[in-house]
Amino acid sequence: MSIQQVAIVGGTHGNEITGVHLVQYWQSRPEEVMRGSFATELLFANPQANRVMKRYLDQDLNRQFALEDLNDHALTNYEQSRAKAINHLLGPKEDPRVDFVIDLHTTTANMGLTLVISEDSPLLIGMAFYIKQHMPEAVLFYEPKNRLDDYFLASLGRQNGLLIEVGATPQGLLRADVYDLTRRATLHALDYIDCVNRDDIPELPEQFEAYQFVDIVKLPESSDGRRWGMVHPNVQDQDYQPINPGDPLFVTFDGKDVLFEGARTHYLAFVNEAAYYDRNIGVSLMDKITLKRPR
Structure with a gap:
């Protein structure tokens, strides 16, 4: 399947500011995330939580994207409403406009560069393997979910997307090493999509160690x-x-x-x-x- 629309999302959690600053940087330097075979768009997911430097105002935004919740109009707190607005922008989840979502996160835990894989698709696992091939320090975190039931924002694309998690870093803090790891992993992910679209997939290992x-x-x-x-x-x-x-x-x-x-x-x-x-x-x-x- 050709990937035509990719969304890079930062600030899903308002106090994880690496993704916020990367999205802002790429808004001023869009050529870095442009590729010839698809369009890339940028989304700042939770600006109100970021404004007060909190993970969320009412509920964790990254737990609001299950199809059942998106279609439940009784769920109207800030993050529930924001999830519905993002679904309108990128989705609808049943038949998304966007093909693939890359969601940028940080953690206070000492997890280094972690790639969260939530689907057994050749695209997603191939992408994770490609990133690890270029960044051997990357850890593969495997947690498969049904896309429509998955409550993560990265599930809004036509197939489950990639969640990049980097730490350790305190909440609300920018670290140059964490910023650099996130940036490079994202650019490798975009390169891999471009390779897939051009039917020029590089040779990859058959398997890697992962954690489920x-x-x-x-x-x-x-x-x-x-x-x-x-x-x-x-x-x-x-x-x-x-x-x-x-x-x-x-x-x-x-x-x-x-x-x-x-x-x-x-x-x-x-x-x-x-x-x-x-x-x-x-x-x-x-x-x-x-x-x-x-x-």
């Missing part, structure tokens, strides 16, 4: 539901490292270790992500897998 999302683990809570602990020092910043049954995972405020109760070894991601404190989430659990390139 399994579950989340909440921070310790007291009997009355208050947070009662934090990520253990042995775990802090250890994204994509193994956690074994019986390893310390959290530590309570009175100094007691909380051990990992899983039945087998997993790998960690989004370790102590500040944005997830609203749901009291401490870490995500992943399985290490071999991701193969579909034909």
Whole structure:
């Protein structure tokens, strides 16, 4: 399938400003994201949240794009309404105007350059492999979803798009290294689409190591539901490292270790992500897998 319309989105979360500044930069230098075989458009997703430097005003914008929610006109808070407006611009989700969405994010977790893959499509996995071929430090984060049910903004395109997540960086802060990684990964993604459109796909590896999302683990809570602990020092910043049954995972405020109760070894991601404190989430659990390139 030829890709004719690509959207690059920044500021889906108002306090993740790397994407905001990249979108603003490319608005002033559009030639950097132009390619001969398709049109590129730029979108600043959540300006009101960015204005007050908050992740969101009412609800996480990047959880509002499931088809059922987009079609529910009773959902009218700011982010729900903003999602419907973005769906009008890029969609509608059932038959989108835009073919592919690249959504730019940062994280407070020590995840480096992470490419979130939410579909087993040759285009998306080929793109991730192409980026990793050029940027070996990239980590492939695999979490497949049905596009119409997927609530991420990147699912608005004709097929599930690419979410680029780079960290660690504090909320509301610009770091040159994070900006550079995001910029280069995005440009490689655009180059790959251009190669596909020109039927000039470069030789790629057949498979890469990846991490598949399994579950989340909440921070310790007291009997009355208050947070009662934090990520253990042995775990802090250890994204994509193994956690074994019986390893310390959290530590309570009175100094007691909380051990990992899983039945087998997993790998960690989004370790102590500040944005997830609203749901009291401490870490995500992943399985290490071999991701193969579909034909």
